[in-house]
Each structure stands twice: as structure tokens, then as C-alpha cells.
Amino acid sequence: MTHPHDATADSKIDMTTSASPSQEQESEEQPVSPAAAAASVAQAATKSLIAKSDNEEPPVPPHWKTNVFLLILAWFLGYTVQFTHIAGTVAIAKEMAGDYLATLPNGLIFIGGLLSTMPLSYIGERYGLRVSYVVGTGAGLIGATLCLLAMKYWSFSLLCLGLLFQGTQQATTQLVRFGVRSVCPPKYVSRALSWVVAGAAVAAPIGPQITRAAVWLVPDSKYLGIYIILECIIFAMTLTVMGLRIPANIATTSLSESAVTEVNAPLESRSSIVRRVFSSKKYLIAVVSGLVSYMIMVLMMAPAPIAITNAGFTFSDQANVIMAHVLGMFAPSIFTGYLIDKFGSVRMNIIGIAILTLSIAILFAGEHLPVFYVGETLVGIGWNFSFVAASTTIAQGAKPGRELQTVQSVNDTTIQVISAIIVLVSGPLYRTINWVPLAILGVAIIGLTVATILAIMRLPIRGLVHDVHGLKGYKREEKDTEK
Template sequence: MTTTVYKNSTRRNVGLLAACQALLFTNNSTLIAINGLVGLSLAPYAALATLPVTCWVLGGAAATMPASFHMKRVGRQRGLTTGTFFGIVGALICAAAIWLQNFWLVCLGTFVWGTYNAYGQYYRFAAADIASPDFRATAISLVLAGGLVGGILGPTASRVTVGLVGPKFMGAYLVLILFALATMIILRFIRIPTPSAAERSSSGRPLREIAAQPRFIVAVLSAAIGYGVMNFLMTSTPIAMQVCGHPYGAAAFVISSHVVAMFAPSFVTGRLIRAIGVLPLMFVGAALNLVCIGIALAGVAVANFWWSLVLLGVGWNFLYIGATTLLTETYRPEERAKAQGLNDQSIFIVMAISSFTSGMTVTAAGWARVNLLALPLVAAIAATIVWYGWRSRARKAAAA
């Protein structure tokens, strides 16, 4: 009876966290869809058009570690609710910036919004915290599956609300507030135990010792580089397709298919981890990324772009969920704040670099060079996973 109640409570919480993830990704997709255009219309120089997007990523990078430690003190529910507050404030600043036609205020608003995104990255860890070991991978993957809803609703919301009220784009920013408020309401129904006094007061092992574990290194490198490569190729694709003479509709279809491929596998990724193991699935993810690069280098037809981006999305899913699951095996409860914080901060830093360099690389060097630059990074991930798998098997054999 107790086990059944626990399972039902866990699944209920995971479902609510997935809804929060869906709203977060809806907001982020809307923000990404309009920020470049807002930057282009307000920036003093065209070269600064993507600065609002970069500020969004930098805001997330700056807030990731403080957000993790804040939740260690006050618990997941209160901490995640605080994150939605930053989302509301950031959207209000952006809406005011549109009203005032102030580019730098837009950058400030997206930087503040980045704090909301930083807190939101912990939805998957909140699910891992409450799940039993055999359900943990599934819980993480189901929460991330919420991104599929966001990937569909976000672009639609941006199109419908762009001229809803006031100057162009102001309505889109105001709708972000409604989604953040909805998230705040959902979070009130989530029941996640607050950290114990012992967990709050104890810091556990030094971060250097935690980060020196081979398993931790594999998890962080796979998540950060996998995310960076995905972002690098994804953000370059629309520009590359335009240069190759493909219509905007084709590029939009390729990107939307990519987003579906990123999150749709989440419904089965957890089961695959239980069936074949986390390291084999991560290797499959890296292998799919290698195939993606091969297809991209083979030609510039729409079909090449489509297959490449779909495989990139599935590969990212396997790598990201696998790496997150692997990371949860590297720390004790009192150490989760700094371990999770370092992991996500690493991801944000790599994302910032890939976002900043992707556009310049594809315009200056071409689509083929973009993929050739990604190739050794993906190969390094695959080699690291193989090395750690071999090392783990050797240790188990020696212990036996």
C-alpha cells in the first residue's frame, strides 16, 4: 500500500514538473523566435542583433550556481517559484523596452529572464530527487518530454501575439508573463520534501573531489559538449539553408522537425536506459551525431539538412538524458547543489560560446566547415564514453 502511494505521488509530481517544463520551453521558444528580430530592429548596429539572445544565455550561466544553492536552502518548490518570479520581471523589462524602443533595456530584460531559465533547468533534477533509482532515468526523460509541447506552442505563440498589443513584439513579451504565472500556480501543487537540516548544513566532499571522479567528468563533458554541438549546428542551419538558396519555409520545417526529434524520444529514453544501460545509450547518441555530420557533409539538399537535424535532435536527447542520469550517481544528497550547479553552469558556458560563434562561422567559412569543426568534438565524446565503459568493466572484472 505504501509503495503504491509513493509511486502515485512520484508520478504525479513528475507530471506536474513536465507541465512546468512545457511552459518553460514555450517561453524560451517564443523568446528565441522574437529576440533576434527585436535586436535587429532596435540595435544601434546590425552586428549587435543577436546580443539579446547572448544576454539570455549569459544570464542563465550567471544564475545557475546561485539557483542551485538557493534551492538547497529553501527546497525545490520555493526555489523554482522564485525562478518564475525572475521570468515575470524579465518579461516586464522587455515589454517596457519595446514601449520605450530601448535596445539596452531589452538586453537587461533577457539577462534577467536567463535567471528563470537557469532555475527551470532543475526541473529534471527535481524529478531525479524524488524518483527511486529504477525510475530515475524515466522520470528525467518524462520531464524533458514536456519540451515537445513547448517546441510546438512557442513558435505559434510568437506568431499570434507579436502584434497583439502596443508596439510590435510587446504583446509577445506580455504573454510570457501569463505562462510564467501559470508555472507558478502549478508549482504550488508539487510536493517535494525540503532538504533536511543535516543536508542544508553539510557541504559534503569538496567540489574538486566530486569533479575529479571519472563518472562525473564523462557526464559533464557529454552534456556540455553535446549541448554545445547541437546548438552550434542548429543555429547555423537556417543561415546555411538561406545561403544555399532554400526558401524560409523549408528552413522552418527543418528546425521544427529538429525540435520534435529533440524531445519526442523522451517518452522511451528512460526505458532504453533501463534496457541497455546508460553508457551504451550515450554512445548511440554520439554515434547519431557523427552520422548527422556525415549526412550534412554529403550534400546541401533540403533532405540532407532534414535528416542531419533530425538525427542531431535524437542524438542530443540520448546524450543529454543519459548524462543527466549518470550525473545523479556521482554525488550524495548534501552535495547535489554544487554538483548539479557545476554541471549546468558548464552547459550554459558552452552554449554561450556556440551561440556567439555559430553565425560568424557559417557566414565566414561555410556550412561544411561548421560540421568539420563539430566532428572532433563529437568524436571526443564518443571516445570518452568508450574509455569510461572499458575502465568500468575492467574494474568490475578485477573486483570479481
């Protein structure tokens, strides 16, 4: 005997079973739009790529150890050229054109770098990093040749033109450190970067020593030997970057990041990134601190060779003072990162500005050789602490990729513009107001900086986030008023 409920259940099962083929047929015949199909395929591919990239380690770039070594060597050679210019070119230009124009050639180095940074970046993106580096060092060879002719015929105009080309070579040196990210496995990037930057500390004593030793290398032509050696160094840098073996299609972003960006949303405009990132007190304070530390360093360093020689000291004395200053700038980099991790970037920024203030106070003591040694060395150390701490805040806070590159380019371009202006005016300024009033101007800039930072802290915008092991940030929230 069959229960009525069982019969009903059986009929439902039969109806369901009989209906399923027709439903499947209808679903198969239902059209799917091309846009929906493309989106579905793209999302499935993205999920597959992300899962694969998360589960597997990224491939190791070929020849990465050789490439990193060559980048370290290129950075070292490039900074040797830069330190030689810092130690010798101002004094040489002073003999050629007087105090008012003594800093003009070194200012043209900054202008040349400013004009060539973007074209070199485009060449690197379009044709590869090696081509970009070779173009930059090739311009440096042209500049060194013009400087040779300037010494041969004692022409200030040729010297200025040559150093404008040298600016392209210096811009190439700055781009070398970014090449580490493209040739090195991700887990070794920070270590490789530290070794690259440390090369500047090794180059610091070499540049001034070249200036001292090569003054009369060519007996019949004073200073010609300096630029002969510089041309050899730049040629060695050219051979070094030509030895790089970097794949032309090497990626600069991770697989998952590029896939998600391509499928989900359009790229954020650079102007929008700048407005968003720099609406934070943290970034504003970091940019102001880094910029002012660079301003003080350039203001007290650029006219220093003029002040030292005008005080009656020798060409070798001013080269040694600049060597001490440059060592103060880069030698602390060996442990600055550790100090930032321990005390926080905010505290290190404050310590750096305090050391800069102390250095200027020492330079108030007068134009004596020990005063120049101690004061200029402390200027370098204060710059290192403040500038590196500010750069760390910017680099760690921005997201890797387009945002980080945009923030860094805005920050570096601002610094290059201000540095070029200060180098160009520091010679006439020193000649007009002399050394001690110039130091007073530095104190005024620091005072204005402190006032600016305090004003930023009181702005009703996003607060300065808590810094690791550092000071608690200031945060001011706008209160909503009900009417």
C-alpha cells in the same frame, strides 16, 4: 559427610556472592566522561532511528499528487518560453543588429541562468522551493516586459537586457525537475521525473507555432505579439508555482543517511568529492561525451535560423525547422531510458555521437530546406541519445545526497559555460566562415572527442567499469616493479 571439593566450591560461591554488591557499588560510583556519555547516547539514538526507518516506510509527503501535477505544468510552461526564444529571437535579433550579433540575446539567456542558478538554490534551501520558484518567474516577468518595450521601440539593447532576466526564469525551469524529489514518495520519483521531462516534448511544437502566429498579432508593431504571449505564459507559470504546497522543513535525505553522517563522520568537502569521482574513467568519458553532444547541438542549432533566412526561406520555414529539431531533442526521451537499460549507456553514447556525425554529413549537402529539416532533426536525436546516456552514467554512479548534487552541479555548470560561449560566438563565426565550414568545424570537434576518449581509456587510473548490457570497460593496471 561433606566432600572437600564441595566445601571449596561453596566458599567460592559465597565469596562471589559477597563480592558482587561491592563491585556493583564500585561500578555505580565510577565516573563517566561527558564525551563518552554523549557518544553512547548518539549511537543508541542512531541505531534506533535506522532500525525504525528500515522497518517502516517513509511518510508520504502531503499533497504530493497535486504538487507533481503543478511541477509538470510549470516545466511545460517554462520550456514553451524557451522554445519560443529558440525559434524566434535569433531571427528577430538578426533584423535588429545583423548576423554578427544575432545570437547574442540567446547567449545572454545562458549567462543569466548561469548567474542565477546558485542564488536560486540558496533561496530554495533557506526559504523553501516555492519562494525560489516565484523569485525566478518574477525575474522572467521583468524580462518579458523589457522585451515588450524592445519591440515597441525597436531597441536591441532592451532586448538583450530582457533576455538576461529571462535567463533567471529558465534556470528556475531547470530547478523544477529537482523539486520532484522533495514532493514525491521515493518509489514514484523516477516515474514522476519521466512525466516532468516529457512535458518538454509537448511544448516543442507550441513554441515555434507561437512565433509563427503572433508576428503580426499587434498590427502596428511587428513581433510585439510574441512577447505579449510569452508574458502571459510566464505569469501562468508564476501562478502555477505559487500553488505548490511544500512543507518548509521538508527533508531531502533519508533518516538513516542523515543520522549516520551526523554521528560517524564529518561531511566530505565538495572539492574532495570532485577529485575522487572524476578520477574514474567512467565519469570522465561520460562528462566529455555529454559536453561535446551539447556543444555540437548548440553549434549547429544557434545559427540555423540565420542560415535558413539567408538562404531565402521565410520566417515560418525557420520556425518549422527549429520545431523539428526540438522534437528530435525531446521526443525520443519517451523510449531513450528503455534503450539505455537494454543496450547500456556506453553503447547509447556511441550511437548518439554517430548520429551527430551523420547529421553534420547531411548538412554538408548545402543550404536547402529538406537538408535543414533532416540534418537538424538528427542533431536533436543524436544529442538526446548521447546526453541522456552520459547523464544516466553520472546520476546512477554517484551516491544519493551531497555527492550526487555536487557531481551534477559541476557537470551542469560546465555545460552552461560552454553553451553560453558557443551561442555568443556562433553568429560571428557563421558570418565569417559560412554554413558548410561551420559543419566542418563540428566534424573536427567530434574527431577531437573520439581522440580524447581513446586517450582517457589509456590513462593509468581507475578503469571504466562493466556497463550493464553494454561494452566492457577498459582497465589498465599499473604494474609494480621491484628494484
